[in-house]
Amino acid sequence: MTNYLYQEQNWQSQMSDLITQPKELLDLLDLSSDQLLSGALLASETFKLRVPRAFAEKIEKGNSLDPLLLQVLPHHLELEDHEGFITDPLGEEEANQQPGVLHKYKSRFLLTLTGACAVHCRYCFRRHFPYQENLPKNDDWINIANYIESKPEINEVILSxxxxxxxxxxxxxxxxxxxxxxxQLKYVRIHSRVPVVIPSRVDDEFISILKNSRLRIILVIHSNHALELDEYTCSKLNGLVENKITLLNQAVLLKGVNDSANILANLSYKLFDIGVMPYYLHVLDKVKGAHHFDLEPDTINQIYTELLATLPGYLVPKLVREIAGEKNKTPLLGTETF
Ligand code: SF4
Structure with a gap:
């Protein structure tokens, strides 16, 4: 698609007008395969389809293998069971200290303010997480504040x-x-895919909130492919950078989407051009329903070795796996871990 109708539309209107029906998405993209549709209908019963129109506009029409489409279109392969692929691969339900608080690492913890996402990424490790039981209510704040103050080593909160x-x-x-x-708090990190899938979310009011806080705010966006970063998206992200907000990117290495050093190098360069530093490249978390995105360890090693040889060191994201119960993410290259 080259005619962008939705990119600049007010973000709240976009949130209330998401594409949720597989047939609508496939029709918009001129994809008429019955097989794609029936697989999408079945798989979306477990984890619903959710795609902002601004993101759909970035998908190439008629291309069922478009790397952006593959991330969001439910697929019949999600229904297969595979050994080792489970509903809570990171043990998050155990790390859930109280509503809203997921504390896994020493100096920082996740504060989950909502269970909603603008897009449903089919590989998401939280696709089975019981958010509704774990969201903080207004009066839970006192308990959260007490929790933080009882642990003086915490200096950062991650809004997730x-x-x-x-x-x-x-x-x-x-x-x-x-x-x-x-x-005791110094930093707030915001992990979000919204600036990539609905870039108009980065409005003036949002920028003003971030830049006027006494806390150092780091926005970690989530982009897996340079095609997600069209001109308008880049201009919005650059607006944050110009206001001295630190921007990092985390990506997930996904079969069929970004499984080549060339694609990942293009992503790093594109991010750097607009002032976003590549941060993490996550190996897929083994969540039930996402096996078809998984890559063999040898392939991962080969891609990452080539990426190291392609990019200057400052543009190479750290290849990591999150392992339930570990005190930090586990770096992978040169280890036996993966
Ligand atoms: S990867 Fe992030 S944006 Fe995508 S569904 Fe999961 S939590 Fe939501």
Whole structure:
């Protein structure tokens, strides 16, 4: 698609007008395969289809193997069971200390403010996470504050989800102000895919909230392929950089989507051109339903070795796997871990 109708549309309208029906998405993309449709209908019963129109506009029409489409279109292969692929591969339900608080690492913890995402990524390791039982209510704040103060080693809170940028600016500001009131905190990290899938989310009010906080705010976006970063998306991200917000990117290495050193190198260069530093390249978490995105360890090693030889060191994202119960993400190259 080259005619962008939705990119600049107000982000709240886009959130309330997501594509949720496989047939609508396939029709929009001129894909008429009955096999694709029946697989998508079946797989979306377990994990619903959810695609912003601004993201759909970036997908090439008529191309059933488009790397952006593969990330969002439910597939019949999701219904297969595979050994080792489970509903909670990172043991997050165990790390859930109290509603909203997922504490796995020493100096920082995840605060999940919402279970909603703007897009449903088919490989998501939280696709089975019981958010509704774990979201903080307004009066849970006191308990969260007490939790932080009882652990002086915590200096950073990571707003995660779901996707924290699906909540309103007003609510986001409220949570940031609450965190600002705790003296020991220095950093707030926001993990979000929304600036990539609905770039107009990066509005002036949002930029103002980030730049006026006493906390150092780091926005970690999630982009897996340079085709996600069209001109408008880049201009919005660059607006954040110009306002001195630190931007990092995390990607997931996915079979059929970005499984070549060339694609990953293009992504790193594109990110760097707009001021976003490549941060992590995650090996797929073994979540039930995502086996078809998995790559063999030898292939991963080969791709990453080639990436190291292609890019200057500062543009090479760290290849990591998250292992349930470990005190940090596990770096992979040169280890036996994967
Ligand atoms: S946006 Fe993030 S949390 Fe939401 S489905 Fe995608 S990967 Fe999962």
């Amino acid at each position: 989800g779901g996707d924290p940028l699906t909540i309103s600016n007003r609510k986001l500001q409220l949570w940031i102000e609450r965190l600002e009131s705790i003296k």
